Amino acid sequence: MKKTTNKSSIRTPARLFILVCAVAGLAFYPQPALADRDSRRTPVVSAIEAVSPAVVNISTEQIVRESINPFGGFRNDFFSEFDDFFKDMFPTRERTRQTLGSGVIIDKDGYILTNAHVITQASKITVAMPGSDEIEATVVGADPNIDLAILKIETGSPLPVPAIGRSDDLMIGETVIAIGNPFGLEHTVTTGVLSALNRSIQGGDGRVYNNFMQIDASINPGNSGGPLVNLDGEIIGINTAIYARAQGIGFAIPIDRAMRAVQELLESGEVKRAWLGLQVQDLTPRLAKQFGYSGSRGALVSDVIAGGPADNAGLKPGDIITRVNDQPTHTAHDFTNKVTGLLAGERANLTVFSNGRDKVVTVTAEALPLDTAEDIARQWLGVEVREVSDEAVKTFRLAARDGVVVTAVRTGSLAHQTGIRQGDVIRQLGGIEIRAMRDFHKAVVLAAERASVLIVIQRGRTIYYTNIGTSN
The missing domain is CATH 2.40.10.10 (Trypsin-like serine proteases)
Known part of the structure; x- marks a missing residue:
């Protein structure tokens, strides 16, 4: 019988030998050196490494109350018309809504800077540090006008500060x-x-x-x-x-x-409001021609408060503001939007058409002069007011307990033209709710700079809404 040989059994040792040689060869083959980490540490990487330890995660809980609409299953225009009418009669329920945001540590003792809208109406605020548990935070102060807030956490040890x-x-x-x-x-x-x-x-x-x-x-x-x-x-x-x-x-x-x-x-706990001390109104074609201005857009200075920032900078009634910080200003409302939120000490560079030529006037905002607010109220609005006290309630037969009561109105003033009279209670001015004299002081100084503001008046048990300003 002829003997046969298994070829696979012969090939196996050969294959193993080749594999061993190949592995050994790889061990001696020169490999590219691993990239040096330092060579990849760009300025971006270094900046991130420096700041990241101080960046925190902020989570908040808000208690939201909402009406339960029994007509919710019948969503059509007919039932929708009755929603506002019946909403106060609907039962309510509470639910918890969560929001997320970020913050940065600005002091080793645990002060954190974030946006005001991140923590608005929060019932609970927690902060998570990198690699640590959540810590409950308290609000030190917040200002929605510039969208900033300060939180405080207690850790017992110094925190990293960038x-x-x-x-x-x-x-x-x-x-x-x-x-x-x-x-x-x-x-x-x-x-x-x-x-x-x-x-x-x-x-x-x-x-x-x-x-x-x-x-x-x-x-x-x-x-x-x-x-x-x-x-x-x-x-x-x-x-x-x-x-x-x-x-x-x-x-x-x-x-x-x-x-x-x-x-x-x-x-x-709050950011003090600042002002420029001037009032503006829309520029009409007739007024532009009257002041020798060939343009059609801008904010016309209608009044300057004596001794205020605008007065000190040399602005005067009849000047036409065309740009704020090199941004075009088309209307009085546009101007107000551009300067609202200025902090005391900040500057506004105003391009002004005055006496037939353009010039740039720098006005430095100052803290609201609340001590002169009542003088401004008399000069601009034409009213005198006082707190709603027990004596005032009796004297003027008031139904309101919040606000300030008008004790005198100057004939021909803005208040007089609007129909405000003695005994009226000012409940709101320029979007600021008036509960006491301090609120009125702040509101009247800010409102005096605007061409037109909404004022809410209570007369007896009736509430009136009207606009007041130079456009009246």
Whole structure:
């Protein structure tokens, strides 16, 4: 019988030998050296490493009360018309709504800077540090007009504090880094460039915010309150996501402005309002011709408060403001929006047509002169007021306990032209609710700068709403 040989059994040792040689060869073959980590540590990486330990995640709980509509199953135009009429009769229920945001530590003792809208109406606020448990926080102060708030946490040990930069020497086009927690995704980083300065934007609540930085790094929900960082690892702004329609762009509050507000929030829990001390009205073609102005848009200065910032800067009635901080100003409302929210000490560069030529006037905003508010009320509005006391209730037979009561009205004044009379109670002025004299002082100084404001008057048990201003 012929003997056969199994070829596979012969090939196996050969294959093993080849494999062993190949592995041995790889061991001696020169491999590319692993990339040096330091060579990949760009300025962006270094900046992130410097600031990230101080960035926190903020979560809030809000108790929301809502009506239970028994007609909810019949959604058509017929039943919808009755919703507002019956809503006070519907039963209510409470539910908890959670929101997310970011913040940055600004003091080793636990003070955290964030956006005011992040913690608005929160019943509970918790802060999560990188790699640590959640800590309940308290609100030190908040101001929705500039969208900033200060929180405080207790940790028992010093916290990391990043370097605070400057925002008065920013360069359009320089690289910026946004750090935050968008959609709850911890420590997310986006990069971009500084696109523009001194932007005015309108938030979802209709409030106008001024002097914002515009960047092309995306700022998403949850990013609000986080830091905007430069390549030196310094904080140059506080990110905000209040502009819901932003696509591929973001906005931030300049750090110089934020830190001025921080000082006031820490001292008093609020940011003191500032004013320019002038009143403007819309420019009509007739008025433009009267003042020798060939343009058709601008805000006409109708009054200047003696001794106020505008008066000190040399502005006078008849001047036409055409630009604010180099941004076109088309109407009185436009001007008001651009200067609303100025802090004491901040400057507004106004391009003004005066005496047949254009010039730039710099007005430095000052703290509201609440001690002269009653003089302004007499000069601008033409009224004298006092607290709603027991004596006032008896004298004027008042039905209201909140507000200020009008004790005198000057004939021919704005108040007189509007129909306000002695014994009326001012409940609201320019969007500010009036409960006591301090509220009225603040409201009347701010309102005196506007062309027209809404005033809410209570006469007996009847409430009246009317506009008052130079347009009356």
